Amino acid sequence: MGSTQSECGIQGGGGVVSTDVDLLAAHVAGDGHAFAELMRxxxxxxxxxxLRTSYTREDAADALQEALLSAHRKASNFRADAAVRSWLHAIVVNACLDRIRRNKSRPTVSLTTDESDEPRDDRNHYADLEMSLVVQKALMSLPAEQRAALVAVDVEGYSVSDAAQALGVPAGTIKSRCARGRLKLAEKLDYLRDPGNRI
Incomplete structure (x- = not known):
């Protein structure tokens, strides 16, 4: 009870239960469909x-493509001391950070948002969207490493130790990056607390 599909496996066409680890191993062994199933x-x-780690949607798409190609090529390097999902997450975050470093000369705040697909209901959708943009802008103003730590812990819900393992840094580094990032976000968004100073 409560297991995810990737943890407990799925019933394959031949009746074989496939976990993420099984699929990665099958891909390394030459199965042409295993990696595609993992991506699904x-x-x-x-x-x-x-999207959350990159400055623009285009950078996110390019970094994700690079990351998936890297994961496809380096699957044999996977060690089963972490979940496959965590391993993939780390590759994606690192690809995004690499792209940010390469594009350092670009102007930084070019926002993307995925909130504009469809209104959820008739409540104040525009106010919600505006608030989301303000928070996203504040998040994007953080240094890339702080943003990656905050996204992993506060948005994705990883524990500090799992985030540290995924990002390849000590747990103390994740804690300090999150603390500094939260402090900067609090400073940038403090004016939202004043009911007389609405956006």
Whole structure:
């Protein structure tokens, strides 16, 4: 009870139960369909991770493509001491950070939002969207490493130790990056607390 599909496996066409680890191993062994199935399971999560970590939608798309190519090529390097999803998450975040470093000369605040698909209901959708843009802008103003740590812990829900493992840094580094990032966000968004100073 409560297991995710990728943890407990799925029934394959031949009646074989396939976990994420099984699929990655099958891909390394030459199965032409295993990696595609792995992507079907995790693509949405990885795309959202790329969007939250990158400055623009275009950078997110390019970084995700690079990350998936890298994961496809380096699958034999996977060690089963982490979940496959965490391993993929780390590859995507690192690809996004690499792209940010390469594009350092670009102007920084070019916002993307995925909130504009469809109004959820008749409540004040525009106010919700405006608030989302303000928070997203504040998040995008953080240094890339702080933003990656905050996205992993506060948005994706990873524990500090899992985020540290995924990003390849000590747990103390994740804690300090999150603390500094939250402080900067609090300073940038403090004016929202004043009911007389609405956006």
């Amino acid at each position: 399971r995790h693509y949405d999560h990885l795309w959202q991770t790329a």
